[in-house]
Amino acid sequence: MQIAIDGPAGAGKSTIAKKLAAVYGMTYLDTGAMYRCIAHCVLNQGDNFDDTDDIIRLAKEAEISFEGDRVFCNNKEVTKEIRTPLVSRHTSDVARIKEVRELLVIQQRKFAKDHSVVMDGRDIGSVVLPEADFKFFLDADVLERARRRKKELEERGIVKNLENLKNEIQQRDDNDRNRTEGPLVKVKDAIVIDTTGKSIKEVCDIMRSYIDGVKA
Structure with missing residues (x-):
C-alpha cells in the first residue's frame, strides 16, 4: 500500500505520517529530509546556492539512508543537523533544481516499489x-x-522569533508553490484536511477513517 501526504511546511505532515506508518506497520519515508541533506551538503561545501552545477554534483554523490527516525548522509548521521533553521531556509533552494528532484524522485520511487x-x-x-x-x-x-515550528525548535534548544518564523514559512510556501519543478499542489483526487486547531490524534483518526473505509 502507498499513502501520499502533501502540504506546506508546518502542516503536520511528518508527525502524522510517522503515526500512520506505525499504525499500519508500514515504512515511513521522509522525502523532505532528503532535500535537507542536500542543502546541508551545500552549506558544508561553502554555502553557494547559486552554483547549480555543484549542487547537482553533490546530489549525485550523496548517499542518503534512514534507520527509523535517524537520517544518514554519506555515512554520517545528520538527524539533528538537517533540522536547523539555516538548513530549513535553504532547502527550497535545492528542491527547485530539476536535476536534483529527478535524482531523489528515482530513489523515492525505487523505495516505494519495494516497500509499503x-x-x-x-x-x-x-x-x-x-x-x-x-x-x-x-x-x-x-x-x-509558525507556532508549531517555534515549539519544535524550542524543544531542541533553538529560540526563534514567532514573526520571523511566520515570514520564513510564508517565503518557503511561495518558493514551493511557484517553483517550476515539483511545485506544491493539491491534486484533484487528494483528501484535503485542515489541521488548524486539531490534535495529532484527531487528524490521524480522520485519515484512518478514509483508509479503513469508515465514514468519519
Missing part, C-alpha cells in the same frame, strides 16, 4: 506516487504553523 510506504512531501501525490492508494493534503493557518 507512507511518504510525505510537496509533490508526492502529483509526481512521486501519482498512483498512490491514498492521497492526502494537509494544511493549516500560517500563524499556527
Whole structure:
C-alpha cells in the first residue's frame, strides 16, 4: 500500500505520517529530509546556492539512508543537523533544481516499489506516487504553523522569533508553490484536511477513517 501526504511546511505532515506508518506497520519515508541533506551538503561545501552545477554534483554523490527516525548522509548521521533553521531556509533552494528532484524522485520511487510506504512531501501525490492508494493534503493557518515550528525548535534548544518564523514559512510556501519543478499542489483526487486547531490524534483518526473505509 502507498499513502501520499502533501502540504506546506508546518502542516503536520511528518508527525502524522510517522503515526500512520506505525499504525499500519508500514515504512515511513521522509522525502523532505532528503532535500535537507542536500542543502546541508551545500552549506558544508561553502554555502553557494547559486552554483547549480555543484549542487547537482553533490546530489549525485550523496548517499542518503534512514534507520527509523535517524537520517544518514554519506555515512554520517545528520538527524539533528538537517533540522536547523539555516538548513530549513535553504532547502527550497535545492528542491527547485530539476536535476536534483529527478535524482531523489528515482530513489523515492525505487523505495516505494519495494516497500509499503507512507511518504510525505510537496509533490508526492502529483509526481512521486501519482498512483498512490491514498492521497492526502494537509494544511493549516500560517500563524499556527509558525507556532508549531517555534515549539519544535524550542524543544531542541533553538529560540526563534514567532514573526520571523511566520515570514520564513510564508517565503518557503511561495518558493514551493511557484517553483517550476515539483511545485506544491493539491491534486484533484487528494483528501484535503485542515489541521488548524486539531490534535495529532484527531487528524490521524480522520485519515484512518478514509483508509479503513469508515465514514468519519
